[in-house]
Amino acid sequence: MYAGTNDAQRRRPVTVSTLHKMKQAGEKIASLTAYDYSLAAVVDEAGVDVILVGDSLGMVMQGRETTLPVTMDEIIYHTRCVTAARRYSLVMADMPFMSYATVEQALHNAARLMKEGGAQMVKLEGTADQAEIVSRLSRAGIPVCAHIGLQPQLVHKLGGYKVQGKDDAAAEAMLNDAKVLEAAGADVMVVECVPAELGKRLAEELTIPVIGIGAGPHCDGQVLVIQDMLGITPGKRPKFSRNFMEGQTSVQAAVRAYVDAVKSVSFPTEEHAF
Numbered sequence: 533m534y535a536g537t538n539d540a541q542r543r544r545p546v547t548v549s550t551l552h553k554m555k556q557a558g559e560k561i562a563s564l565t566a567y568d569y570s571l572a573a574v575v576d577e578a579g580v581d582v583i584l585v586g587d588s589l590g591m592v593m594q595g596r597e598t599t600l601p602v603t604m605d606e607i608i609y610h611t612r613c614v615t616a617a618r619r620y621s622l623v624m625a626d627m628p629f630m631s632y633a634t635v636e637q638a639l640h641n642a643a644r645l646m647k648e649g650g651a652q653m654v655k656l657e658g659t660a661d662q663a664e665i666v667s668r669l670s671r672a673g674i675p676v677c678a679h680i681g682l683q684p685q686l687v688h689k690l691g692g693y694k695v696q697g698k699d700d701a702a703a704e705a706m707l708n709d710a711k712v713l714e715a716a717g718a719d720v721m722v723v724e725c726v727p728a729e730l731g732k733r734l735a736e737e738l739t740i741p742v743i744g745i746g747a748g749p750h751c752d753g754q755v756l757v758i759q760d761m762l763g764i765t766p767g768k769r770p771k772f773s774r775n776f777m778e779g780q781t782s783v784q785a786a787v788r789a790y791v792d793a794v795k796s797v798s799f800p801t802e803e804h805a806f
Contacts, residue, residue, distance in 0.1 A: 546581050546622040548653065548675050548719050554581070554752070555741040561753025562794040563624075563743055564761065564787065567593050567610045571758060571783075572617035578787040580621050582743070584655070584755060585611045587626040588684070592759045599684050600629045604641055611649030618650075624677055624720075625651035629685045632656050638665045642674045655722060657683040660712035670717025678718040680709055681747065682725035695746075695806045697726040707733060714740050722755065723747045725772070728805040746772030748805040754794045761790055772804045 544550070554561055563582035566572040567589045575583055589610055590602040611625045625645045632638035638656070645651040653675040656662060662678070669676050681696045697703045707730075710721055721742045723734055728748025735742040735751050744751030756773055759765040762783065763775030776786040776793070793799035 543579075543620050545620050548622070551581070551622070551720060551741045555739075560794050560797060561741055561743055562791045563753055563755035564790065565589075565592075565755070565757045565759075566614050569613045569617045572614040572621075574784050575758070575787055576618055576621045578784060579791045580787065581753070582755070583614055583618065583621045583623050585614050585623065585625040585649075585651070586655075586757070587628050588757050592757060592765060598687050600687070602626075602628045604628055604631050604644060608644060608649040611645060611651050615650030622652050623650065624653040624655055625649055627654055627656040632662075632665055635665055635668045638669060639672060639674075642669055643672075646674060653677055653719065655679055657685050658713075659709040663712050663716040666713055666716040666718050670719075675719045676717060677720040677722055677743075678710075678713040679722045679724065680706055680713070681723040684724075693725070695725045695727070697730045698806075703727075703730045703733075706730065707737065710734055710738055714738050723751065725806065728802075744800075746770070746804070746806060749797060749800050749802075754800065756790070758787075762786060771806070772800060774799060774804065 561581045563584055564575050564580050565584045565586045565588060566575045572583060587599040587602040590596040590599045607625055607628055615623050631641045642654045645654050655677040657679040666676050697706045720740055723731055723742055723744050725746040731744050731747030732750035741752040743753040743755050745755050760770055760773040761776050763777045776790045780786040
């Protein structure tokens with residue numbers, strides 16, 4: 533029985549192998565961000581498979597305009613808070629902007645996330661250009677999630693947070709990037725803000741789990757920023773998100789509703805897709 537079931541007595545801690553078996557079995561992976569002990573405990577208990585300690589904390593916890601100012605020390609601190617609460621969920625932590633510019637830097641900082649923060653997987657943004665870094669991390673025994681599509685750390689290069697892979701050439705390039713990163717040793721792929729059809733192709737053509745955020749309903753799993761999912765993010769809610777607090781009486785119930793919606797493939801729907 534995979535983690536994510538409501539029967540806590542039958543749950544087992546999620547591992548990389550668990551996620552691969554879930555893809556093979558057609559069981560959807562539910563993932564949420566968390567940045568502190570209390571919410572991580574709620575998320576873990578509710579059956580979330582993967583907790584992401586994202587550099588999104590720069591925006592939703594620190595009030596920054598982008599994720600770029602987040603430091604390694606900050607990510608390690610928040611990861612340590614989350615792993616203190618973790619019983620079942622796999623904890624994945626972001627590599628902050630410019631923390632993996634070279635192989636040596638990537639190895640050093642990923643090791644810090646695992647040794648000091650307790651992370652079980654690291655996530656880094658990039659294209660096929662990151663293949664050498666992914667390969668070296670993988671060979672060092674560090675599980676890696678590659679993040680493609682919209683890469684928030686490139687916000688200034690992209691000119692904003694825009695849907696990626698909209699034309700045929702861009703879609704094919706992204707598919708190629710994904711396959712190169714998988715071959716390099718990536719264990720999981722996060723794909724952000726791409727057309728639903730491209731998200732479907734990525735899930736079908738890769739053997740590793742593909743977790744989407746704004747990538748349509750056909751990915752192997754879904755991830756959201758917990759503040760978006762609870763409807764407490766200031767400003768406009770992202771198109772790909774949904775307020776799961778509506779109709780619920782507690783944060784715990786809202787998180788369980790999210791997990792159930794992902795598992796039953798009732799979220800996301802076409803209204804959340806590009």
